[in-house]
């Protein structure tokens with residue numbers, strides 16, 4: 152919660168709990184009686200109908216374990232988005248902290264379509280039921296994997312899904328999140344799943360590096376910070392270079408910075424037609440990473456790559472598809488359903504054959520990619536110490552500049 156909500160909201164969300172008393176004191180948890188809540192996450196994504204939505208809403212009323220304030224705010228926001236569409240309320244005053252926390256959560260969903268909000272709501276309730284039944288000691292193949300604070304990681308039907316889970320911050324990647332993604336990839340590389348998927352929760356896929364990462368300066372000063380960040384970046388991108396199984400990006404909304412550059416290292420990129428692709432490195436006084444200085448010219452030709460990486464041209468999903476960065480674009484209204492139906496079919500292909508084919512393709516230039524990654528990280532280390540970069544980040548943090 153601490154990193155996800157304004158401080159004022161943190162102080163008062165506890166008050167939300169009062170009007171949301173858990174019923175565990177009154178009756179035992181009956182989640183297992185509700186089939187919709189036992190469905191696997193991808194199944195719910197594919198099938199979320201009005202009936203599923205209503206069942207999930209009813210189930211929330213019976214939930215006996217308090218899911219926590221952050222989860223309640225997420226559920227509130229998705230419910231409002233699903234039933235009323237984008238936030239249409241005037242922003243509450245600063246002192247009305249509870250209403251402000253709720254307003255923030257709802258408005259953070261931006262223009263997320265009602266249908267997607269409905270599906271996400273059903274998925275979220277489903278994930279609550281998974282962890283609830285696990286905590287009751289029941290076997291649960293669909294359980295959310297524990298130990299992640301910034302991600303939701305699930306494994307089912309041969310698919311490990313890693314979902315970036317800071318929707319109120321547009322899934323900006325914090326230092327902790329870089330670490331957790333590396334851990335999740337490491338685990339996914341070894342688990343039983345055939346394919347691995349990276350996606351985002353909320354209206355954004357990811358807004359790139361969390362610019363607040365640069366404000367946490369260690370005793371060794373900014374030079375040490377830049378050095379540590381370059382090591383973290385190199386290790387992080389290295390995990391994508393080395394990932395041994397088919398890796399698929401499900402780009403549910405706009406993507407910025409490192410979340411775009413990394414796409415060149417994925418095997419498939421499916422995008423909603425709401426997604427955009429933006430690498431504003433020059434605007435930020437920075438330079439490309441994620442092996443994009445090599446992969447983007449290779450994928451789209453040097454002129455188109457330069458337009459993105461040097462001049463920060465933002466592409467629509469269809470433009471990114473025409474240039475080969477995106478595999479296929481889907482209408483946002485059917486995005487989740489179509490993509491997960493496709494992925495479920497792919498996940499049934501012989502896993503060893505898929506893994507071997509992927510490695511044949513990747514091994515040709517793995518060494519080269521590692522060398523490019525090291526070079527890009529080292530160049531960025533210098534950039535982070537430049538006035539151009541410092542000023543751009545200060546401008547964002549003092550809210551003078553946005554993309």
Ligand SMILES: CCCCC/C=C/CC(=O)SCCNC(=O)CCNC(=O)[C@H](O)C(C)(C)COP(=O)(O)OP(=O)(O)OC[C@H]1O[C@@H](n2cnc3c(N)ncnc32)[C@H](O)[C@@H]1OP(=O)(O)O
Pocket residue numbers: 261319320321323324329358359360361362363364380381383384407408409410431432435437440547552553554
């Ligand atoms: C180990 C280090 C490795 C480093 C690797 C380097 C990578 C390079 C990059 O990734 S460069 C890209 C960096 N990203 C950005 O510059 C994006 C900055 N964000 C924005 O411009 C906007 O927030 C937006 C266009 C993404 C969305 O605008 P919108 O108006 O729709 O929403 P808000 O601005 O109100 O955003 C909601 C809250 O989310 C916070 N936030 C969004 N993105 C980031 C971010 N990248 N870093 C930090 N915080 C971010 C935003 O500040 C709002 O928070 P608030 O509600 O507390 O105000």
